[in-house]
Amino acid sequence: MAADRQALRRPGGLLLTAGKVWAVLCITLRSRLAYVGELLLRTLFLILILFTFTQLWHATNLGKNVLVATGFTIQELIWYLVFTEALMLSAANAREIEVDSEVRSGDIAYRLGRPLPYPLFHLGARLGERLLRFGLYLLVGMVVALVVVGPIQLSLAGLWLSCSVALVSFVGDWIWTFAISVTSFWIEDTFGLHLLYRRALMILGGMLIPLSAYPEWLGHIARALPFQYLVYYPARLFVHPDGQVWLLALGANLAIALAGLLPLLVIYRIGLRFVSTQGG
Amino acid sequence: MPQVVEVHNLQKTFRRRVRGAGVRGILRSYLHTEWHSVEAVHDLSFAIEQGEALALIGPNGAGKSTTIKMLTGILYPTTGEARVLGLVPWHERTMLAMNIATVFGQRSQLWYHLPAGETFDLLARIYELKPAAYRERRAELVRRFELEPLLATAVRKLSLGQRMRCEIAAALLHRPQILFLDEPTIGLDVIAKQTIRSLIGEMNRNEGVAVLLTSHDAGDIERLCKRVVVINQGTVMFDDRVSTLRRRYLRRKVIDLRLRDVDMQVPVLAGVEVVKAKGYGLKLEVDTDIQPIERAVAALMAVLPVADITIEDAPLEEIIAAMYRDQADSLRMTATPALADGPHGS
Numbered sequence: 001m002a003a004d005r006q007a008l009r010r011p012g013g014l015l016l017t018a019g020k021v022w023a024v025l026c027i028t029l030r031s032r033l034a035y036v037g038e039l040l041l042r043t044l045f046l047i048l049i050l051f052t053f054t055q056l057w058h059a060t061n062l063g064k065n066v067l068v069a070t071g072f073t074i075q076e077l078i079w080y081l082v083f084t085e086a087l088m089l090s091a092a093n094a095r096e097i098e099v100d101s102e103v104r105s106g107d108i109a110y111r112l113g114r115p116l117p118y119p120l121f122h123l124g125a126r127l128g129e130r131l132l133r134f135g136l137y138l139l140v141g142m143v144v145a146l147v148v149v150g151p152i153q154l155s156l157a158g159l160w161l162s163c164s165v166a167l168v169s170f171v172g173d174w175i176w177t178f179a180i181s182v183t184s185f186w187i188e189d190t191f192g193l194h195l196l197y198r199r200a201l202m203i204l205g206g207m208l209i210p211l212s213a214y215p216e217w218l219g220h221i222a223r224a225l226p227f228q229y230l231v232y233y234p235a236r237l238f239v240h241p242d243g244q245v246w247l248l249a250l251g252a253n254l255a256i257a258l259a260g261l262l263p264l265l266v267i268y269r270i271g272l273r274f275v276s277t278q279g280g
Numbered sequence: 281m282p283q284v285v286e287v288h289n290l291q292k293t294f295r296r297r298v299r300g301a302g303v304r305g306i307l308r309s310y311l312h313t314e315w316h317s318v319e320a321v322h323d324l325s326f327a328i329e330q331g332e333a334l335a336l337i338g339p340n341g342a343g344k345s346t347t348i349k350m351l352t353g354i355l356y357p358t359t360g361e362a363r364v365l366g367l368v369p370w371h372e373r374t375m376l377a378m379n380i381a382t383v384f385g386q387r388s389q390l391w392y393h394l395p396a397g398e399t400f401d402l403l404a405r406i407y408e409l410k411p412a413a414y415r416e417r418r419a420e421l422v423r424r425f426e427l428e429p430l431l432a433t434a435v436r437k438l439s440l441g442q443r444m445r446c447e448i449a450a451a452l453l454h455r456p457q458i459l460f461l462d463e464p465t466i467g468l469d470v471i472a473k474q475t476i477r478s479l480i481g482e483m484n485r486n487e488g489v490a491v492l493l494t495s496h497d498a499g500d501i502e503r504l505c506k507r508v509v510v511i512n513q514g515t516v517m518f519d520d521r522v523s524t525l526r527r528r529y530l531r532r533k534v535i536d537l538r539l540r541d542v543d544m545q546v547p548v549l550a551g552v553e554v555v556k557a558k559g560y561g562l563k564l565e566v567d568t569d570i571q572p573i574e575r576a577v578a579a580l581m582a583v584l585p586v587a588d589i590t591i592e593d594a595p596l597e598e599i600i601a602a603m604y605r606d607q608a609d610s611l612r613m614t615a616t617p618a619l620a621d622g623p624h625g626s
Binding site: 005276 | 294349352353354355356365366367373374375377378379382384386387388389391392393394398399401402405406407408434454
């Protein structure tokens with residue numbers, strides 16, 4: 001005689017699932033906060049980068065020409081860099097992608113066996129971690145920029161416009177990163193793919209300088225690709241808030257996230273059949 | 281009793297890419313890919329009834345963990361069928377997850393840097409427990425598993441035994457109907473093993489939770505389960521009551537002694553064989569059918585200056601070798617009359 005299916009508990013709907021993702025986000029935040037020292041140590045790298053670039057901009061002695069070439073003053077360029085560095089450094093680097101290590105270690109057995117879809121667990125965990133890092137890096141970066149080049153005209157509206165776009169870009173970035181990670185169900189090591197994606201974001205997204213300062217040919221390529229919406233646009237809104245640009249950036253980031261959903265789901269569905277966690 | 285797990289001819293083959301040795305071998309493997317197949321589970325069939333505790337035992341690489349991963353929906357089988365609580369695990373994994381629990385002895389579900397209580401709270405959300413029901417269940421498990429002094433300590437600071445108590449309590453929060461335990465006592469000392477065994481046994485008896493336990497340790501099986509399935513290289517070698525296994529294959533025990541003196545004369549006892557004697561160490565094998573273990577220990581303690589003593593079951597590898605011998609014997613028995621019939625046939 002078989003067990004009665006009707007007597008089984010069923011997982012709840014969308015609202016309950018969203019609550020689960022929120023709970024994962026919160027516990028990740030608390031877990032990361034257990035090591036404030038490690039977090040602060042990471043900010044040293046950010047301070048070093050900002051200091052180096054400030055010196056570099058001054059040494060090249062671009063002076064007033066910077067404004068003409070890029071649409072940004074030297075001070076604004078440094079504040080732009082504060083935002084892009086906070087964006088990029090807050091993302092997990094290629095070595096920190098947990099899906100790969102979960103497949104290798106076998107921990108995936110716990111994560112897959114929960115009444116919370118595996119991708120959503122990771123969405124909660126990665127967002128929790130990224131929000132914490134981003135907030136901290138942005139705060140430290142702003143203090144450094146204030147000390148090194150002085151203030152620029154920042155407004156609360158600008159901060160809201162840039163951070164709201166950044167938040168949506170985190171989701172889009174996560175969807176594409178996770179789609180790459182899930183291929184580790186059958187190729188095991190996705191380090192190379194992640195490295196390619198991250199480097200494309202850095203170079204074609206405009207991490208070090210705004211796209212307006214790129215050589216013409218590279219600028220054309222960068223403007224034809226979606227990476228700019230994940231890095232350049234949020235940082236530009238931080239320095240030059242603009243309602244029209246905000247709408248464009250927000251729409252583009254939503255489109256990037258939605259466009260990534262289909263490949264993510266397809267790769268995930270196929271990948272599940274290839275999960276190979278032999279042994280205890 | 282309804283069956284909560286039904287497994288029919290389950291098979292899982294892993295495919296591994298063969299990489300050559302050295303630079304030339306690696307380059308060649310890129311040009312010409314060779315695959316090596318490993319049959320982790322082969323034609324496995326068994327069932328578990330509601331509230332039953334079944335042991336799935338076998339040596340390393342026997343296919344125990346792979347079977348658990350298929351039954352919890354983590355792995356897709358190559359062929360075969362399985363139903364757990366009436367669900368096909370790999371197609372209805374999320375719904376199944378609401379009603380079962382898994383504990384992997386070599387992995388952790390607890391958040392390493394946080395106290396175990398925080399993971400409990402998270403699991404309550406993930407398993408959609410009502411706040412009042414969760415508080416009641418948590419208090420009950422904390423009392424039964426004696427977790428009160430551990431709940432505020434970060435998991436990384438707990439001993440393995442303490443952590444494993446928290447792991448099992450966490451798995452039971454949502455009142456699962458089946459508990460899959462993959463080597464839950466691995467690496468634990470004798471006291472911690474006993475505690476874990478008695479807690480699992482208590483939950484099985486009192487709450488009617490069906491248990492599927494995999495272990496290397498024959499002690500886990502003897503104390504927790506009534507029925508045992510022995511698998512080796514993915515194939516069922518034995519499926520019967522634990523008492524039958526004990527009578528047939530677990531009658532031999534190994535006594536490991538550490539003496540205070542060297543070159544001591546070992547008393548001659550019926551059914552007791554010296555396996556190894558070197559320096560202060562002495563290893564004996566006891567056939568408990570001939571010599572009950574407590575009598576053998578008492579006799580040895582009476583004449584030898586014993587500094588330390590451990591008693592273990594014969595290793596699983598030895599039990600499986602004995603099973604192969606039995607199978608070969610029974611095959612010979614059935615083959616002999618056939619051969620004898622030959623000359624008289626038509």
